[in-house]
Amino acid sequence: MARIPAIKRRKLSPPTSDGEDSSPSTLDNAPEPNAFFTQAARWNLEQDYETRPRKGNKKEKESTRLPIKTSDGLIQQNPAEEADVVEVEGSDLDWSEAAESDQELEEEVVKQPAIPIRQQILEAKEELARIALMLNEDPEENAGAFKALAQIGQSKNTTIKKLALATQLAVYKDVIPGYRIRPLSEQDMETKVSKEVRKLRAYEQALVGGYQSYIRELAKLATSGKASAADGGISLGSVAISCACALLVAVPHFNFRGELLKILAGKLSGRKIDDDFVKCRETIETLFRDDEDGTPSLDAVSLLTKMMKGRGWRVDESVLNTFLHLRLLTEFSWKASINHIDKPERGQAPLAKKPKENRPNLSKKEKKIWKERKVVEKEMIQADATVSHEERDRMQSETLKLVFVTYFRILKTRSAHLMGAVLEGLARYAHLINQDFFGDLLEALKDLIGHAETGDDVEDEEAEDEETTRNLTREALLCIITAFALLEGQDAAKAQASLSLDLSFFITHLYRTLYPLALNPDIELSAKSLHLPDPNNPSAPKLTSTNNKINIQTTTVLLLRSLASVLTPQLAVRAVPPLRIAAFSKQLLTSSLHMPEKSCMAVVGLMGKVTKVHEKKIASLWNTEERRGDGTFDPLSAEVEGSNPFAATVWEGELLRKHFCPGVREGVKVMEKNVIGLR
Known part of the structure; x- marks a missing residue:
């Protein structure tokens, strides 16, 4: 026989009381729990509990009958006993009480105060x-x-x-x-x-x-x-x-x-x-x-160099200008290039080892102890953070090589917005550049000036913005300043014997740009000055605070620095030929007539210094009876020597003497006093 399933009994509904309708159909058709709670509240629960049979709290009744074996050979409990055992389900009262307890717990959780x-x-x-x-x-x-x-x-x-x-x-x-x-x-x-x-x-x-x-x-x-x-x-x-x-x-x-x-x-x-x-x-x-050690500076310069190279040199110029704060600018005394350091020969003497004959005879055990002491002393020196001069010089030399590598790479790539910072940095580091690197830098500077003369203002194709408009005139002036600063940083006696110190290329370019600069309306404005764009020009760049071209010096300042390097250098003043001084003097006085007030005053002041230093070389320009040349003066000549300046006179002084600016009039008096005092 097949196994007979247990008989399930229907759940009995509570008995009805007078005047109340609690039929099963009404309860089963309850659409929602709220209606059930409303109806359950009217039940007579005490009466229902009283009429219910008492069954005790026995959870499980012990079986007193033996199991039977079915026709299929399965051993099962006697089904008669299972039939007597009735599973008591929870009543509606138990469910409602459980629901109420859950609701109370939720209210307690919600009402639990959170910490402000x-x-x-x-x-x-x-x-x-x-x-x-x-x-x-x-x-x-x-x-x-x-x-x-x-x-x-x-x-x-x-x-x-x-x-x-x-x-x-x-x-x-x-x-x-x-x-x-x-x-x-x-x-x-x-x-x-x-x-x-x-x-x-x-x-x-x-x-x-x-x-x-x-x-x-x-x-x-x-x-x-x-x-x-x-x-x-x-x-x-x-x-x-x-x-x-x-x-x-x-x-x-x-x-x-x-x-x-x-x-x-x-x-x-x-x-x-x-x-x-x-x-x-x-x-x-x-x-x-x-940094007194040199190691933190080396780590920082190495990391910044890698970062700038990885960014394709598209960084702000102030990041590159941090190299100007290195202590090696004032403490380091050797000269270096990209991959070489010129160490002085006398610095190697203290590092020489003692001869073997002067060493004491030590046994193997004493030698072992001596070596262990050396190791301990070395560790103590590192622990005390004391750095010897040799170690610091080595760190600074490696840092200097990284700085030169960065400057030279930017110079070769012609990064527009970093060119001014690079040229200024090279001028500051000129006294630390050796002769090998000096020649390479001059060639790179000549390439930049040649690029400025052709007027090829091609921007980098990888540039993502237009905030780095190149100013080739300012770059050329910075190249001239840097070239003469590099020359002044070299040892003149050694440089003349091993280098061809011919800077005529830079001098000629400066001579050609005097007239165009005099007619430049922005000569007294720096690259970071605020320019109001032309309202009638739709293609004019918008005014932005990040317009960063070269540096903060005005074009007039750069021109005066270039002229001072050419006309009144610190080294070999008498070596400046009279023809060059006369040609520049004539061009400068002519250009000053077209310059703004402050620029004209600065040029006349520079001419006062030139006439004081080279008074005998250019005195004939103010006296027609002392002319040394024949022919005519060519103010538009492309070469300094081809202009024939001694065939002209300085007639511009008569106009400058009646200039509206008192400073210009005083400067002309000082200039003519230096020349007239020779008569």
Whole structure:
């Protein structure tokens, strides 16, 4: 026989009372639970409970019958017993009571008061202050507090995160030692040490681990977005960058300096110049000025060079100008090129080894002890952060080579917006450039001037914006200034014997540009001056604060610097030929008639210095009876020597003597006094 399933009994509805209708059809057709609760509230539950049979609380009744064997050979419990056992289902009252209890629990959860944000911030402040005080009082005993600070910094509240970052910054600035902590090797771990040394090692490893986690958090937050209104106007990225800058200035000798530099380099690689950009740039400049070791500067220059090269030199010129704050400009005394350093021969004498005959005779054991002492002394020197002069010179020489490589690459690629910064930098580093690199730079400068003469103003195809319009006239003037600065930086006695010091190419180009510059309406405006665009020209560039062409010096200043290098050089003043001085003097006085007031005053003042230095060479220009040349004067000659200046006279002085500007009239009197005093 097949197994007979258990008989299911129908759930009985509560009995009806007088005047009430509780039929099953009414309950089954209830459309929603609310109607059921409304109807259940009218039930007489006490009467129902009284009439219900008492069954006790027995959950399971013991079986007193033996199992039977079916026709299929299966052993089963006696079905008669199962039929007697009735499963008691929960009544509607139990369900309603359970539903009410669930509703009460939900109300309790909703009514549970949440901690206000202000209270959370106050509690976080107190906890951060307590942990920071513990670390300041005895950091070795509370090495685990570094992790506690980091855990508070993982809060979802932005204000608490900022407080945690600032607290960690203050703590690490106070507890970081004045030496670099090196990682422990396997040999160091196996060596038996005292309890104090073991305790110190554990603290140092905890400090380095916490510091590394903190820097990683700064690097992650530094790339976050802008601040929102809920952040109080300052984003987490700005706070992280500020912390990184403060650490780099305070503890540049400690571990993970490269990671801090990467945070700053990442910000400097962007095109947007905001407060964070300026802060990072000023931090790099401070690091260069205060670096007595040379190693942090080398790391920073190497990282900035790689960043600029990776960006295709599309960076702001202020990033390149940070190289002008390096201490090697005033401390380094050797000359260098891209890949070579000219070391003085006398500097090698102290490094010579002692002869073997002067060394004491040591046994093998004594030699071993002596070598171990040397190793310990070397480690102590590194721990004390004391750097010898030889090590510092080596670091600065490597830094100088990287600077020259960067300048020369930009010069070759002709990056428009960085050309002024490169030429100014080369002029500042002229005294550190050796003769081999000097010739290569002159050739590169000649190429730039030739590019300016042809007027080929082709922009880089990869440029994404039009903010770097090239000013070839200013670039040519900067090339002339740089060329003469490089010459003045060389040793004249050695340079004349090994180099062909012919700068006639630059002099001729300057002579040709005097008339066009005199007619330039923007001669007294710098590249960063505010120009109002022509309203009638639809193609005129829009006025932007980021219009950055060359540098902040006006064209007049650059012209005067170039003329001073040609006419009154610091070296070999008597070597300037009279024909060159006379040609430039005649051209300058003619050009001054067309210049604005300030430029005219500056040119007349320069002529006063020229007449004082070279008074005998150009006196005939003011006296027709002392002419030394025949023929006619050619003011439009392309060559200085072909203009024949001694065939002319300085008639412009009569007009300048009646100039409306008092400064120009006084300058003409000084100039003529220097010449007339020779008679």
